[in-house]
Amino acid sequence: MKKNDDKPALTTDNASQLGVIEVQLLPNEKVAFFDVREKHSATDEELNARYAKGEIRIVTESARYSLAGILSMLQEEVEVEGEEVAPGTTEPRYKLDPEYQRRHRWSDERKSRLIESFLMNVPVPPVFLYERDLARFEVMDGRQRLTALSDFYDDKFALCGLEYWADLEGRTYSTLPKKVRDGIDRRYISSIILLKETATSDEQAALLKKIVFERLNSGGVELSSQETRNAIYNGPLNKLCMSLSENSTFRRLWGIPSGITPNAGSDDELLESGDVSTLIGRRMFEKMEDVELILRFFAYRQISYFRAGLNKISEFLDRFLFKGNFFEEDVLLSYREMFETSIEFLFDSLGSDAFTAIGQSQRPTKIVYDPIMYIANDSTVKSKYSELIGSKEILREELVAAYAEHAQLFSGRKTNYADTQARNQVIRGAFFKAISRI
Known part of the structure; x- marks a missing residue:
């Protein structure tokens, strides 16, 4: 040498x-990051003025959807508007983008229990929608419920693991007894719609969606920061991070097995096999930490402009992803x-x-x-x-x-x-x- x-x-x-x-x-x-400063302590007069102005106030309306119409509703396409879009281009009226879905999806048994709840008329929580444009919606909360209903009406799974209607085990929607089928067709699922006029800008819309999404999910299984980002800041950069997370060399370096799926064996089975890296890798996969690592790489290129360093990494990545989608x-x-x-x-x-x-x-x-x-x-x-x-x-x-x-x-x-x-x-x-x- x-x-x-x-x-x-x-x-x-x-x-x-x-x-x-x-x-x-x-x-x-280059992305402009917010300065990290000590919060100003507002006076009563300032707080009253903010409230009267309607700052950070959500505008909603309610709706009910017939279960029998869920499948056609989610399949409905509308024309995309805009000068840069080719004429005739369409998109779903109700977006259930795969990037939004949590990676540990519902099993057929859990889907079946939801159907059983409707059969028994047990109250089911409403789904939350965001009106991204006039009469065009993103599903913020309730994607698993809507997907389960859509799959059921499309005969994509047979009922299983039922507790009170065990006699329906193995039945698909089309093979249900007529009166049972008619009964479930009469049920509805409620929705709360976060209206477009809630926000005056794309940035404020993203903030309000983040607030609502985090509050909705605060009572259930805790979402990781990246799962929340995938639900709120979807866009071209987000999709790129999702795509690059499948890079086989990247997965190998982090111990994430290639081809891992949400149902790739139980934790006990993985531990018994002695493959601890697989167990750790699946944890990363389920919480979308692999996607966050891709985002970190791109965002870290501008770490010198973010004076909080890694102390406020979630805030740093949120801001970068929002701006980076443009x-x-x-x-x-x-x-x-x-x-x-x-x-x-x-x-x-x-x-x-x-x-x-x-x-x-x-x-x-x-x-x-x-x-x-x-x-x-x-x-x-x-x-x-x-x-x-x-x-x-x-x-x-x-x-x-x-x-x-x-x-x-x-x-x-x-x-x-x-x-x-x-x-x-x-x-x-x-x-x-x-x-x-x-």
């Missing part, structure tokens, strides 16, 4: 003198290439240890993932991909030394702005020292 005497190694010490490390952003990529297509295409190239480079150069603090831990962590993916997109590092892969033992040696020297920094307990910048500097220093030795 040839030693580069013209370029001095970049050590941790002199890296810290460079201040904030920033990767070069793409045109139209990025132009060329930015999203660059994002895809950037992510896929970075993942392959790190796997080729560091193997399955890429996101671990090598020599200190054997498990991948976000505290390593963030800076190493960030620095992998440094222009100097990118220009040396092939050389670093060809001399992977040198890069590994430098990272082992960096993690050992700064073990506390990569322990996961340091999350403020200065800590994120320090980790960026340490990882950059390790890469530059490896480059200087090639």
Whole structure:
């Protein structure tokens, strides 16, 4: 190997003198983040004025839908309006986007119990809709209930696990006795519609949807931050993150088995098989942490503009995803290439240890993932991909030394702005020292 005497190694010490490390952003990529400041304590007069003005007040109306009409209702298409849309383009009047669905979907038994509730006329909670445009709706809460009803009327599953109507086991909708079928057809499901006039802007609409969605789900199984984002901030960037989460190399680096499904064995079965990484990976999959990791990579490119660092990571990602859904297509295409190239480079150069603090831990962590993916997109590092892969033992040696020297920094307990910048500097220093030795 040839030693580069013209370029001095970049050590941790002199890296810290460079201040904030920033990767070069793409045109139209920059996002304006809110300042993180102490909340102003409002006076009674200010609070009264805010209330009288109607600030943060939800406008709703109620409706009832016949169960017999649910299938046709969800299949109804309406023409998409807009100058940039080709004439004749249609979309569902009621959107049940797959990105919205939680990954641990209802089993046939749970769907059957819902049908049994309607047979017995047991009260069922209303579904909540958001009017995204005039007479066009997004289902905010109740997607599983509507999907179960739609599947039942479409004969997609047979009743099972019933408690009080066990004699109907194995029956589909079309094979129910006539009077039973007529009886369930007479039932209704209620809805509460969050009207479009609630919000004056897309940003306020997103905020109000987030408030309603979180309050609706506060009494049930706790949703992860990313599950909430998928329900509220759906759009092109969100769809890209969903797509990239299926990358096989990415899944391998995080221990998420390829092809994992919500029903891929019980926890006990996975533990008995000894495949703990599969169990952890399924947990990540179910809570959409894999999708959040993709979003973190893109958002972290602008971490130097968010003074709260990782202390308010959820707020950081919310804001970035909302704004990022309006990025132009060329930015999203660059994002895809950037992510896929970075993942392959790190796997080729560091193997399955890429996101671990090598020599200190054997498990991948976000505290390593963030800076190493960030620095992998440094222009100097990118220009040396092939050389670093060809001399992977040198890069590994430098990272082992960096993690050992700064073990506390990569322990996961340091999350403020200065800590994120320090980790960026340490990882950059390790890469530059490896480059200087090639």
